[in-house]
Each structure stands twice: as structure tokens, then as C-alpha cells.
Amino acid sequence: MALAWPAGVAGRRISAIVLSIGDGDTIRVRQAGRVLTVRLACIDAPEAAQGSYGAQARRSLQQRLPLNREISLDVKTVDRYGRTVAEVFTVANLFRQVNINLAMVEDGEAFAYRRYLSSCNEQVYLEAEQRASRHRFGVWQVPGGITRPWDFRRGR
Numbered sequence: 774m775a776l777a778w779p780a781g782v783a784g785r786r787i788s789a790i791v792l793s794i795g796d797g798d799t800i801r802v803r804q805a806g807r808v809l810t811v812r813l814a815c816i817d818a819p820e821a822a823q824g825s826y827g828a829q830a831r832r833s834l835q836q837r838l839p840l841n842r843e844i845s846l847d848v849k850t851v852d853r854y855g856r857t858v859a860e861v862f863t864v865a866n867l868f869r870q871v872n873i874n875l876a877m878v879e880d881g882e883a884f885a886y887r888r889y890l891s892s893c894n895e896q897v898y899l900e901a902e903q904r905a906s907r908h909r910f911g912v913w914q915v916p917g918g919i920t921r922p923w924d925f926r927r928g929r
Contacts, residue, residue, distance in 0.1 A: 786845045797830025812856040813874045814849045815893035817922045818883040833882040849892040881911025
């Protein structure tokens, strides 16, 4: 069952509270009295079955998004599984919000998901991925990076 967002919600910031972290690119939140599964837009984190990389991506997201933390969702769409697809932001200080999706890519905990980058700032995500690769962070510790999650899922 797909979530029907009111007209005009896509592209706006919506407040929510973090309830749980599913994996490196999926969280559950409470928003306006309802529980939503949120798929982080424009990134793809290693799957749990991809060894320590999947577990590390989940731990990284748990550290960035403690339970009961208030966040902002920049809603992009609802996917075929009924998940809200959004960029997730936290407040770093009074003057700056942190884009968690982008931070995951920048730290090598996720890949820029090229197939779905058009709804985000594509250049910023690709540059973040290049920096992570250059510094050999996370998934880039292996030359060329680990098997991409989308290829891993297709091969299973």
C-alpha cells in the first residue's frame, strides 16, 4: 500500500522522529502520528550480506541518527514498496543542517545511486563519492570499491 502524500509535499521539508535504523539506507520514523519507512534517496548502502560493509553502514547510520532524534525529510517520492524516499537532514548547529545521505557517501558508507540521482544534486553526490574513493574510505578500501549493492542484489 503506497503512502499518499498531500499535494505539494514532495520537495518540502517535513519533520519526523527517528524510531529505528533498518540498514545503511533505510530508517523508520514517526511523522505526524504515523510510522513511515524511509528509504534514503540517491544512495545505495551495502547489503547486510555483503560482509562487514553492510554492518558498518548500518552502524554509521545509527551513530548519525540516534533514536528519538528529530530530523527533517526532503521527500522525493514513494517507491514501489511504499517507502517514503527522502533526503534526511539533522541539525548540526543553529546555522547548519547535515545531509545524512550525502555524509554516508562522503564517508564511504554508501554509493551514489546513479539510477536515481536525478532527484538530488547529482554533481555533489558524485563529487562526494570521488573524494571517498580517493581517500579509500569505507567501501573504497578495496581497489575500485566493493561490489555495488545493486549488482550484488541482481546476482542473488
